[in-house]
Amino acid sequence: MFSFSSLFIILIASVFVFVLGCALWFKLPEDRGKALLVVDTFIFTVWILIFLLLFTVLGVIGVSAWSKFIYVGLFAVLSAAVIMVARVIHAEMTSHEKTIRLADTLRQKNRALEQLDGQKTEFLSIASHQLRTPLSIIKGYLELIRDGAYGKPTPQLKKVLRNMDETNEWLVQLVDEFLDVTRIEQGHVTYAFGQKNVNDVIAGVIHDLKNRAAKHRTKLVWKRSTLPMTKLDEDKVKLVIFNFIDNAIKYGRGGIVRITAVEQKGAIKVAVTDTGIGFSSAEKGSFFQKFYRGENTRVSNVNGTGLGLYICRKFIENHGGTVGAESAGLKKGSTFWFTIPVRS
Ligand code: ADP
Numbered sequence: 001m002f003s004f005s006s007l008f009i010i011l012i013a014s015v016f017v018f019v020l021g022c023a024l025w026f027k028l029p030e031d032r033g034k035a036l037l038v039v040d041t042f043i044f045t046v047w048i049l050i051f052l053l054l055f056t057v058l059g060v061i062g063v064s065a066w067s068k069f070i071y072v073g074l075f076a077v078l079s080a081a082v083i084m085v086a087r088v089i090h091a092e093m094t095s096h097e098k099t100i101r102l103a104d105t106l107r108q109k110n111r112a113l114e115q116l117d118g119q120k121t122e123f124l125s126i127a128s129h130q131l132r133t134p135l136s137i138i139k140g141y142l143e144l145i146r147d148g149a150y151g152k153p154t155p156q157l158k159k160v161l162r163n164m165d166e167t168n169e170w171l172v173q174l175v176d177e178f179l180d181v182t183r184i185e186q187g188h189v190t191y192a193f194g195q196k197n198v199n200d201v202i203a204g205v206i207h208d209l210k211n212r213a214a215k216h217r218t219k220l221v222w223k224r225s226t227l228p229m230t231k232l233d234e235d236k237v238k239l240v241i242f243n244f245i246d247n248a249i250k251y252g253r254g255g256i257v258r259i260t261a262v263e264q265k266g267a268i269k270v271a272v273t274d275t276g277i278g279f280s281s282a283e284k285g286s287f288f289q290k291f292y293r294g295e296n297t298r299v300s301n302v303n304g305t306g307l308g309l310y311i312c313r314k315f316i317e318n319h320g321g322t323v324g325a326e327s328a329g330l331k332k333g334s335t336f337w338f339t340i341p342v343r344s
Contacts, residue, residue, distance in 0.1 A: 010052040017045045047079060117185075125182035131175045138168050170303075177307045181290070184314050191233045191318060195344070198261050198268050199224050201234060205241045206259070209249065213257070218249050222259040227268055231343040236315040243308045244272040244336045250302050251334075252276035263342065267321065271337035278327040278334045287325050287336075288313040296330060309336075316340065 018041060054075055058068045145153060146161050153161065183189045206220055213220050241259075248257040252274035261270045277296045279287075286292050293306040313323045319340040327334035 010049060010056075013048050013052065014045050017041060017048060043083060047083070050079070051076065121182050121185045124178050125186070128175045128178040128182065131171075132179070135168060135172050135175060139165070139172070142168065174305060177305055177311060180311045181307055184311065189314075189318070191236065193231050193233050195229045196232050196234050196237075197227055197229050198232070198237070198270060198340075199227055201232075201238050202241055202259060202261060202270070205238060205245055208242065209245055212246070213249050216249050216252070217254040218252055219256050220245070220259065221256055225261055227261060227263055228342050229344070230268060230340065232319060232340060233315075237319070237340070240312040240315055240338060241270060241272075243312050244270075244338075247308065247336065248272050248274035248276070250304075251296070251300055253300070255333075264339070267339040267341045269337060269339045271335050273333065273335040275333040278330050278332040279325070280330055281327070284325055284327075288323055299330075312338070 020041075022041075051072065055068065055072050058071055063071065142161055142165050144150065146158065146165075180189075202222060203224070206222055209220070245257060245259065253276050255275035257275075258273045259270070260273075261268060263269075277300050279294050279296045283294050283296075287294060288309045290310040291306040292310070293304060297304065309323075316323050316338045320343075321338055321340035323336075323338045325334060325336050
């Protein structure tokens with residue numbers, strides 16, 4: 001029989017669920033969790049109400065106790081299934097919308113980053129150009145003073161001038177690296193390809209670096225091999241070989257730097273091996289990335305930007321070649337190499 005006590009139970013149960021939901025709502029920190037809880041509490045309250053109403057109504061119309069349980073059980077199972085399916089569909093739709101929103105945000109952020117990167121490259125380019133001129137002027141004056149244009153320099157002054165010249169040269173190299181990187185990123189690098197023997201390029205670099213190697217008590221070992229002429233941009237390949245040998249002197253810490261050039265599988269492979277600080281194999285693939293400086297630089301105390309090898313890779317890749325580095329481990333020396341295809 002329908003009675004006030006049944007109604008009372010229904011109301012108490014609903015209020016209980018509602019109060020429980022509200023109590024939990026204040027405990028939840030996240031807005032999304034709270035919103036979901038409100039929906040859940042509402043659904044659950046309505047569900048209990050219908051459940052108890054059905055139970056009461058079945059009693060009123062005189063359905064037997066067993067049938068009442070079967071009907072109410074059926075209702076419980078079916079409604080639970082409907083709620084679950086609805087929730088799954090809702091969750092799917094929400095996650096799909098979320099993915100679309102995320103992809104949109106990522107696209108916007110990517111565009112903003114590209115813009116920032118372009119501005120950074122532009123800034124680097126302008127700053128480097130502005131620095132290049134005063135550095136060239138300083139270099140000119142240093143030469144004039146050294147050559148006695150302002151009076152005969154004393155031996156002590158000559159030594160100071162040499163140090164100043166070296167520092168100036170280092171700054172020029174730094175600015176040149178920045179300029180190269182900005183040109184690469186803006187796609188402004190031009191290549192002047194011509195037929196050349198790599199041996200001649202190596203000979204030129206060794207000549208330029210002879211004094212530097214001697215100063216670092218490093219012996220440069222190279223034997224001219226038989227190589228075919230190939231199509232290359234001499235200035236770019238010269239810069240690559242210069243960087244490899246210069247690094248070998250810097251990180252070799254005295255000892256022997258061996259340069260080899262061989263023809264191999266239709267390509268010319270140039271390798272520079274030193275007996276210096278080496279590196280762990282985990283870093284092997286990283287040295288040719290922009291601004292990457294190895295773990296080994298912590299122990300070597302050598303200044304640098306981590307741009308030299310990145311520029312080398314870009315130049316070699318534009319010759320259709322590849323670059324690489326090998327070492328047996330820290331303090332066990334290393335080999336940096338590149339290949340360029342033989343082309344006529
Ligand atoms: P930089 O020398 O200015 O740091 P590079 O691009 O020329 O930049 O070199 C990147 C990194 O590669 C260096 O910081 C160093 O960790 C590693 N490296 C380059 N040459 C050698 C070498 N001969 N021996 C050991 N590590 C080297």
